[in-house]
Amino acid sequence: xxxxxxxxxxxxxxxxxxxxxxxxxxxxxxxxxxxxxxxxxxxxxxxxxxxxxxxxxxxxxxxxxxxxxxxxxxxxxxxxxxxxxxxxxxxxxxxxxxxxxxxxxxxxxxxxxxxxxxxxxxxxxxxxxxxxxxxxxxxxxxxxxxxxxxxxxxxxxxxxxxxxxxxxxxxxxxxxxxxxxxxxxxxxxxxxxxxxxxxxxxxxxxxxxxxxxxxxxxxxxxxxxxxxxxxxxxxxxxxxxxxxxxxxxxxxxxxxxxxxxxxxxxxxxxxxxxxxxxxxxxxxxxxxxxxxxxxxxxxxxxxxxxxxxxxxxxxxxxxxxxxxxxx
Numbered sequence: 240x241x242x243x244x245x246x247x248x249x250x251x252x253x254x255x256x257x258x259x260x261x262x263x264x265x266x267x268x269x270x271x272x273x274x275x276x277x278x279x280x281x282x283x284x285x286x287x288x289x290x291x292x293x294x295x296x297x298x299x300x301x302x303x304x305x306x307x308x309x310x311x312x313x314x315x316x317x318x319x320x321x322x323x324x325x326x327x328x329x330x331x332x333x334x335x336x337x338x339x340x341x342x343x344x345x346x347x348x349x350x351x352x353x354x355x356x357x358x359x360x361x362x363x364x365x366x367x368x369x370x371x372x373x374x375x376x377x378x379x380x381x382x383x384x385x386x387x388x389x390x391x392x393x394x395x396x397x398x399x400x401x402x403x404x405x406x407x408x409x410x411x412x413x414x415x416x417x418x419x420x421x422x423x424x425x426x427x428x429x430x431x432x433x434x435x436x437x438x439x440x441x442x443x444x445x446x447x448x449x450x451x452x453x454x455x456x457x458x459x460x461x462x463x464x465x466x467x468x469x470x471x472x473x474x475x476x477x478x479x480x481x482x483x484x485x486x487x488x489x490x491x492x493x494x495x496x497x498x499x500x501x502x503x504x505x506x507x508x509x510x511x512x513x514x515x516x517x518x519x520x521x522x523x524x525x526x527x528x529x530x531x532x533x534x535x536x537x538x539x540x541x542x543x544x545x546x547x548x549x550x551x552x553x554x555x556x557x558x559x560x561x562x563x564x565x566x
Contacts, residue, residue, distance in 0.1 A: 246433055247283045248365040248410040250294045254285040254348065255362035258355055263288035264348040265309035265318070269296050270377060270396045270403045273324075274339035281394030281405060288313050296343050297323070308345045318346040318380020342396075344403055346380030353382055361407075368409035368469055377403040409473050410435045413554070416461045416489040417480035418445030421504070424547035425477070426454045432551060434475070439464045441485060461489030470496035475554045477534055479504045483516065490517060494526040500557040502534035502550065509533075531557070 245253070251266075258264045269282040277297055284294040284302075286309030296305055301323050312318050324340035346352035353373070361371045374385040383402055391397075395404045413429045415422050418440040426436045430453075438456045440446050446456035457464050461478075470476070476493040477500075478486035486503060493501045494517070503513060510532035517527050535549030536556070 245293055246410045246435070247281070247294075247407050250283045250285050251358070251365060251371075251407065252362040253293060255358045257285070257287050258348050258358060263313035265312040265345055266348070266353060267294075267296050267305045267309055267343050267345045268375075268394075268403065268405055269341060270320070270344045270394075271342040272339065273341075278341075280396070281407070283405075284309070286310060286313070297341055301341065301343075305343050305345065308343075309347075312345050312347040312352065312380070316347055316349050316351040318344065318352045318375075320344050320378050320380075344375060344377060344380055346375055352380045357382060365407065365409060368471060368473075370406070370408045373405040373407075375403045375405070377401045409471065411558070412437070412474045414439065414465070414468065414470070414474060414476045414493075416440070416476070416478040416486060417482075418442075418447075418450060418456060419479050421479050421543045421546050421550075423450060424544045425479075425550055426451055428547055428551050429554075430454070432555065437464075437468070439489070440480070461485065462492045465489060465492035465496070470498050472497040472499055474498045475500035475502075475557070477502045477504075477550060477554070479534075481505060481509075483513070487513075487516065487520075490530070491520070491522065494522055494529060499561065500531065500554045501529055502531035502553065504532075504534050504546075506533060 254264050254266055265286045267284040269278050269280050272280060278295060282296050284296045284305060286292050286306055292306055305321060308319060308321055321343045348355055348358055364371045374383045376383050377396055378401060386400060389397060391404050391406055394406045411434045413434040413436050415426060415438045418438050422438055426438060429436050436454050438446060438451060438454060439461045441458060441460050443458045446458045476498050478489050480486050481504065503510065514527050518524065531553060535546055536553045538549050540546045540549040
């Protein structure tokens with residue numbers, strides 16, 4: 240169910256599956272931080288009644304205390320807020336470097352916390368790439384109606400009303416066109432960085448499961464697949480086949496979408512020819528200028544693994560620092 244670096248979206252979906260299978264479940268959320276903290280507000284951990292745990296709210300023994308509170312919440316049906324603060328000399332022992340502090344809200348799945356219907360609805364929305372907002376009492380973890388005057392853009396603790404808003408956008412996603420050698424490095428790297436990954440290639444030999452363990456592969460033409468994916472602003476797209484018959488149709492779909500990063504592999508000469516070809520096919524200059532090419536930051540990469548690192552780095556920069564990146 241979970242990979243080595245589960246996202247909040249996959250954790251919420253996993254919690255819903257656990258509960259539907261008959262398990263008691265609790266969710267823990269980072270609701271506030273001060274100073275240095277290893278996990279941001281909105282981070283999620285899920286705890287099952289047999290002590291299976293996924294996700295993270297911190298590091299060190301803070302995790303153990305949260306797991307214990309989650310187990311208690313499953314047993315009692317009631318949640319609670321946990322506050323952790325440490326002195327500088329003991330900070331590293333609990334994963335809160337430089338004397339940071341953290342507040343965690345534990346909420347069971349049930350009438351005294353997050354209702355099963357709400358959890359299932361959240362999971363369905365996130366699978367359909369619809370954003371969700373959850374409003375909880377920040378002291379007890381019970382479900383609360385959100386304030387009509389407050390619609391936060393990110394997870395947020397409203398101290399005036401003592402309400403915590405979990406704002407969860409759709410998972411970050413990378414669509415790779417071409418199941419080539421570079422893709423065999425880029426796909427698992429991107430998963431570790433927190434992206435859902437899909438590889439599209441009409442050539443079945445390149446999408447064999449043995450080449451991409453635990454990666455979704457689709458054997459079809461990129462433009463046809465992309466029409467069904469809902470390419471939103473949380474999506475990055477990279478074409479790697481070097482074959483215009485495969486790459487170009489995917490680029491037509493990608494450049495007309497809201498994808499935050501669109502890139503192609505190839506030399507500067509190849510990229511210039513590609514841009515001219517796209518404009519001749521009716522793609523506007525502004526759209527073509529969104530295209531990053533050659534794909535990846537210029538770090539002198541030579542090997543497939545190094546090229547994959549450069550592409551992932553450029554993709555992250557395009558997401559985190561959009562004003563400083565251009566095609």
